[in-house]
Amino acid sequence: FKLDELIQVIRRAMNQQRLERENIRLKEVMNLYELSEAVNQSLNLENVLRVIADTAIKELGADQVSILLEQPEEFETRLTEQFVYPDTDDSIQDGFGSIDQDQLLKRLENKPYFIVPGAQARKFFKKLPERRSLACLLSVPLRIKEQIVGTVNVYSYRQNYRFSEGQAKLLVILADRAAQAIENARLYQNLRRTFRETIEGLVSALEAKDKYTSGHSRRVTEYALLLARALKLKPEEQEKIEWAGLLHDIGKIGIRLESLNKPGKITKQEHEMFKDHTTMGKQIIEQIHFLSEIVPLVYHHHENYDGTGYPAGLKADHIPLGARILAIADAYDAMTSDRPYRKALEQKDAIKELRRCAGMQFDPQLVEVFCRELELNQKEVVQKKKEWDGISYPPPEF
């Protein structure tokens, strides 16, 4: 046995240990980095909260996480919402208890975090969790611009498993990043809402010029969504259809509608002018970056399945799916609304007409799904139509 060899063995072992230690540290840093990235990239509040909760469960070995979040001040009454993770039915049935936010906030006023063993956690609850006994509670505040807007609360239900100071510090960093992300998500939500209100106001102003089309865009949107849901389209596809439904006739903004609503037939020249609204719509929406993906839906909503439509004369599957959906919704609403030269058709007659035109004007498969949905939800649709008829969008607030 040589001394050299022994030294080598010890050195290797120490190296190994150092590497492992560094690996663990690196892993922690990486986790935190990944989390920061995920949180920063998401503008959806629910996603942000979920990432925070998942990380706390994984990194801190928590059994449950609750996030208390105050609603922004713009709501008249300040409400606090509680999000619980993992959000299985079990956690709800388990009687998650009701945490006392006032007590928590009082305790967190001048502290970055606090850890209490289960026995002392009682005063932080209005009602304790029912089935399991709490072994440890760790709470950290969520601060936006120096103000506490909520708390992240981490629970251990395992006897002898308590959170360490190190874990608490990790959660503080986490909550800090989370608060920034929550603020971003809220600002983004606000921006979207204002944008939507502006667009709805614009559409409502356009339709108010003409009593025959009043509420048309809203109804087309609802019918198109009925079909989109029946087709189980992805939420982001449904959202595109919603925007496109709202804006499909926006190109009429540049067209004088009086001549189109006179009794009797419109002239060929007037019809050509009317057809321009698809191109006009495209030109208007192209200017709005956020809506670039719905341009083809608006542009092609008057294409016919057999290629006889306008503006491009596209056929069958060459017409974007959303545009084929809108064409059916648009025609159905036109048929079931009064016109200067005729009364509205009954639902069953409009359905007959859609089926008659399947394969020519409309995608036959989509017509079938749509008609089936209408028949299945007949009462509801008739009821809702009354609502949509009466509704005009409130003007945007600035």
Ligand SMILES: [Fe+2]
């Ligand atoms: Fe149109």
